[in-house]
Amino acid sequence: MLSYIVQRLVQTALVLFVMSFIIYAMIGLMPGDPIDLMVQADPDLTAADQQRLKALYGLDQPLTTRYWNWLTAALQGDFGYSRLFAQPVLDVLWPRLGNTIVLIGCAFLLSLVIALPAGIAAATRPRSLLDNAVNLGAFAGISVPPFWLAILLIILFAVTLEWFPAGGMTDPGEGGLLDQLHHLALPVIALTLARVGGIIRYVRAAMMEALRQDYIRTARAKGLSRRRVLISHALRNAMIPVVTILALDMGMLVSGALITETIFGWLGMGKTVYDAVLGNDYNLALMGLLFATALTLLANLAADLAYAWLDPRISYD
Amino acid sequence: MLDAMLAKSYLHGLARRPVVAYGPDWELQCMLCTELPTLENGLAEREELPNGDTGIAVTYTLKEGLSWADGEPVTSADIRYAWQVGKHPKTGVVSQQIYARIRDIEIVNDRTFVVHIDRVTYDYNATVPTPLPRHIDRAAFAQDPAQYRNQNAFDRDPTDPGLYLGPYRMVSVQRGVRAVYERNPHWPGKKPEFDRIIVRAIQNTAAMEANLLSGTVDMIAGETGMSIDQVLALETRHPERLQYKYQAGLVYEHIEFNLENPIVGDRRVRRALAYGANRQAISEQLFDGKQPVALHNVNPRDPGFTDDVQRYPYDPERARALLDAAGWTNDEPGQTRTDANGKPLRLTIMTTAGNRTRELVQQVLQSDWDRIGVDLQIVNEPPRVFFGQTVSGRDWDHMAMFAWLSAPESVPRSTLHSEQIPEKGEVGGQNYKGYANPRVDALIDRMERELDDEKRVDLWHQLLKIYARDLPTLPLYWRAQAFVLPRWLTGVEPTGHQYTTTLWVEDWGVRDPDATDQSDGGG
Numbered sequence: 001m002l003s004y005i006v007q008r009l010v011q012t013a014l015v016l017f018v019m020s021f022i023i024y025a026m027i028g029l030m031p032g033d034p035i036d037l038m039v040q041a042d043p044d045l046t047a048a049d050q051q052r053l054k055a056l057y058g059l060d061q062p063l064t065t066r067y068w069n070w071l072t073a074a075l076q077g078d079f080g081y082s083r084l085f086a087q088p089v090l091d092v093l094w095p096r097l098g099n100t101i102v103l104i105g106c107a108f109l110l111s112l113v114i115a116l117p118a119g120i121a122a123a124t125r126p127r128s129l130l131d132n133a134v135n136l137g138a139f140a141g142i143s144v145p146p147f148w149l150a151i152l153l154i155i156l157f158a159v160t161l162e163w164f165p166a167g168g169m170t171d172p173g174e175g176g177l178l179d180q181l182h183h184l185a186l187p188v189i190a191l192t193l194a195r196v197g198g199i200i201r202y203v204r205a206a207m208m209e210a211l212r213q214d215y216i217r218t219a220r221a222k223g224l225s226r227r228r229v230l231i232s233h234a235l236r237n238a239m240i241p242v243v244t245i246l247a248l249d250m251g252m253l254v255s256g257a258l259i260t261e262t263i264f265g266w267l268g269m270g271k272t273v274y275d276a277v278l279g280n281d282y283n284l285a286l287m288g289l290l291f292a293t294a295l296t297l298l299a300n301l302a303a304d305l306a307y308a309w310l311d312p313r314i315s316y317d
Numbered sequence: 318m319l320d321a322m323l324a325k326s327y328l329h330g331l332a333r334r335p336v337v338a339y340g341p342d343w344e345l346q347c348m349l350c351t352e353l354p355t356l357e358n359g360l361a362e363r364e365e366l367p368n369g370d371t372g373i374a375v376t377y378t379l380k381e382g383l384s385w386a387d388g389e390p391v392t393s394a395d396i397r398y399a400w401q402v403g404k405h406p407k408t409g410v411v412s413q414q415i416y417a418r419i420r421d422i423e424i425v426n427d428r429t430f431v432v433h434i435d436r437v438t439y440d441y442n443a444t445v446p447t448p449l450p451r452h453i454d455r456a457a458f459a460q461d462p463a464q465y466r467n468q469n470a471f472d473r474d475p476t477d478p479g480l481y482l483g484p485y486r487m488v489s490v491q492r493g494v495r496a497v498y499e500r501n502p503h504w505p506g507k508k509p510e511f512d513r514i515i516v517r518a519i520q521n522t523a524a525m526e527a528n529l530l531s532g533t534v535d536m537i538a539g540e541t542g543m544s545i546d547q548v549l550a551l552e553t554r555h556p557e558r559l560q561y562k563y564q565a566g567l568v569y570e571h572i573e574f575n576l577e578n579p580i581v582g583d584r585r586v587r588r589a590l591a592y593g594a595n596r597q598a599i600s601e602q603l604f605d606g607k608q609p610v611a612l613h614n615v616n617p618r619d620p621g622f623t624d625d626v627q628r629y630p631y632d633p634e635r636a637r638a639l640l641d642a643a644g645w646t647n648d649e650p651g652q653t654r655t656d657a658n659g660k661p662l663r664l665t666i667m668t669t670a671g672n673r674t675r676e677l678v679q680q681v682l683q684s685d686w687d688r689i690g691v692d693l694q695i696v697n698e699p700p701r702v703f704f705g706q707t708v709s710g711r712d713w714d715h716m717a718m719f720a721w722l723s724a725p726e727s728v729p730r731s732t733l734h735s736e737q738i739p740e741k742g743e744v745g746g747q748n749y750k751g752y753a754n755p756r757v758d759a760l761i762d763r764m765e766r767e768l769d770d771e772k773r774v775d776l777w778h779q780l781l782k783i784y785a786r787d788l789p790t791l792p793l794y795w796r797a798q799a800f801v802l803p804r805w806l807t808g809v810e811p812t813g814h815q816y817t818t819t820l821w822v823e824d825w826g827v828r829d830p831d832a833t834d835q836s837d838g839g840g
Binding site for chain 2: 278
């Protein structure tokens with residue numbers, strides 16, 4: 001098992017190295033650079049200013065030279081400065097990564113709390129009224145655009161009922177746990193509603209498949225309780241495809257929560273990377289996307305290890 | 318200094334002050350100085366330079382009692398230090414124009430200094446650096462000027478009170494989310510009304526409106542907030558609940574022709590397009606008249622403005638006649654015109670994809686020009702492609718729609734002078750259309766150095782007559798800032814130019830509830 005993990009970690013490092021070049025090249029090849037954007041914002045910017053600034057930021061160098069300079073510095077632990085935030089890139093990203101993990105983590109847990117019982121209940125009573133109701137709710141969640149849902153939640157709970165704040169992470173001068181939870185509620189609900197439908201569908205399909213297997217019939221024939229058959233035998237096997245999907249969802253750290261973070265003013269990774277790409281903040285965008293890549297790879301490693309726990313037939317020795 | 322973002326200017330307006338600034342009346346005024354220096358009052362004097370040229374020496378005296386929010390006095394040394402930072406080639410200052418023009422800043426005493434400028438230009442008294450807190454910031458600059466852009470005190474410790482000299486100081490900040498300001502106890506000017514001002518960054522306009530209606534935010538700044546169509550829609554839904562202020566300003570929306578293209582390089586075609594576009598209807602129907610039609614590139618509030626120029630009211634018949642004269646004819650009304658070889662008059666217009674206002678204007682133009690036999694193809698691109706590649710690379714066929722920002726009485730050298738035409742693929746000026754007119758070049762050269770106001774205005778008028786006659790760009794409208802304010806708030810005066818309303822935050826106040834409601838809601 002240990003050698004398997006080490007092997008996967010080496011693979012992860014190699015993938016990150018290749019991805020760093022691909023991402024750097026893609027950002028660098030996008031039309032316009034930070035100085036081109038500055039020209040549009042400042043009518044006094046002269047040609048001499050443009051040339052001076054391009055040289056200062058190294059933008060007059062070929063892309064490969066710029067990447068090599070970045071890579072050699074990064075290998076020594078210097079990931080550069082964010083141009084937008086004028087701070088070391090890691091100082092910008094760490095707190096935002098924490099914020100996003102809190103947001104996504106809460107939504108993830110809430111989604112599981114809703115999706116597992118709903119998916120199991122629907123799978124055990126296919127085509128029943130309950131199954132139809134769960135499916136309807138799941139499809140509604142999948143179909144509703146996240147930005148629209150978020151705005152609806154704000155109008156209902158912040159504007160009309162005034163139960164929750166419309167945005168932000170804390171109130172000025174506050175910042176206690178209760179204040180943070182108060183601000184966290186609406187974005188978590190929005191993200192959960194947007195994701196839970198899909199997970200319900202996966203759980204339902206996987207459970208229906210598992211319930212058709214011979215070992216379930218055998219378990220029932222052995223006289224095991226319905227609860228034990230469902231939880232210990234069917235659900236455990238059904239979780240394998242669900243775990244795969246959830247692991248792949250770690251990419252949501254950057255893309256999935258972007259709309260929610262933007263609308264609710266939640267300072268997370270998605271919004272930061274989006275702003276960095278639009279603002280041509282190369283260092284920040286690159287590291288943000290590499291973070292997301294690394295997390296997706298590590299989550300998949302965790303999923304692979306979970307398979308062995310869920311299914312005793314799988315072994316990495 | 319290191320970043321040209323408007324949002325940062327808005328924030329700095331609460332807590333920092335330039336020495337001079339254009340006020341809401343578009344007149345240059347002292348913010349930190351006691352008297353605006355002029356040649357007339359003797360505070361500005363021509364001087365001979367070592368190389369025989371003529372420069373100018375401008376004397377400023379700082380107001381009494383000015384101090385940074387940590388109690389340290391603001392002195393002439395802070396101005397001189399700002400100039401040293403600004404002119405250094407490695408500090409990453411965005412625009413070095415004003416720093417490069419200054420030969421020296423001579424310190425007479427703590428409050429008086431003389432700015433020596435290497436040329437005589439009409440804006441000599443606006444060429445003065447904004448002070449930097451030398452007592453806090455100089456260590457970072459002295460250590461490594463090349464790292465100053467990352468190590469300066471404003472980025473390293475933005476809540477240090479010693480950085481601020483305005484009515485407020487920043488007390489906390491969550492970058493990208495909000496900044497909190499409280500009164501600066503050392504501000505010697507008028508005491509501001511509010512104990513605390515919180516500025517929040519909300520990127521989504523629907524969320525912005527929801528925040529406003531829920532009371533999470535009180536106002537939306539016109540400088541950086543909602544577009545005019547969104548504010549007009551908000552006003553329709555909530556006409557009484559809030560007050561709305563619209564201020565047309567110095568953002569000049571226009572269509573840039575590619576003058577190297579033989580079709581739109583023909584002045585008759587450009588004029589036909591101007592006559593064939595119902596720009597008044599665009600202004601009235603799309604913007605409720607709040608964004609007035611532009612006659613040319615100078616705003617009506619600008620001293621150089623004149624309306625005594627060639628005008629292009631909506632006149633489809635005249636447009637058709639001009640196209641006929643240019644060799645673009647059609648046999649039947651409603652058909653696309655063709656030239657003698659049967660080539661159809663098909664033009665492309667490009668702008669920033671996703672900009673709803675510009676896309677609406679494009680559709681109206683497409684319809685208008687279809688009536689005069691011009692087939693308009695709309696080809697839009699994401700902003701970074703459009704500005705970063707197409708416009709700067711001069712890589713569009715016929716027309717590109719975008720805006721220019723300028724300052725009051727800003728000489729249009731970068732956009733009209735022939736020496737500012739960038740070579741393809743090279744970094745250069747902003748005369749992307751490729752306009753070259755020796756008379757215009759000469760007028761620009763003269764007006765920059767003309768100190769007599771009347772003579773300079775005359776030069777402006779000459780320039781605008783040529784501009785309107787040649788029509789190197791098709792003027793569309795002056796973009797307006799749209800402010801959404803609570804009804805109780807007074808004193809917010811939109812400027813319409815690059816200086817933000819926050820520079821006069823000490824004039825903001827609360828309406829006396831007993832006073833007669835004289836709000837200019839909807840004005």
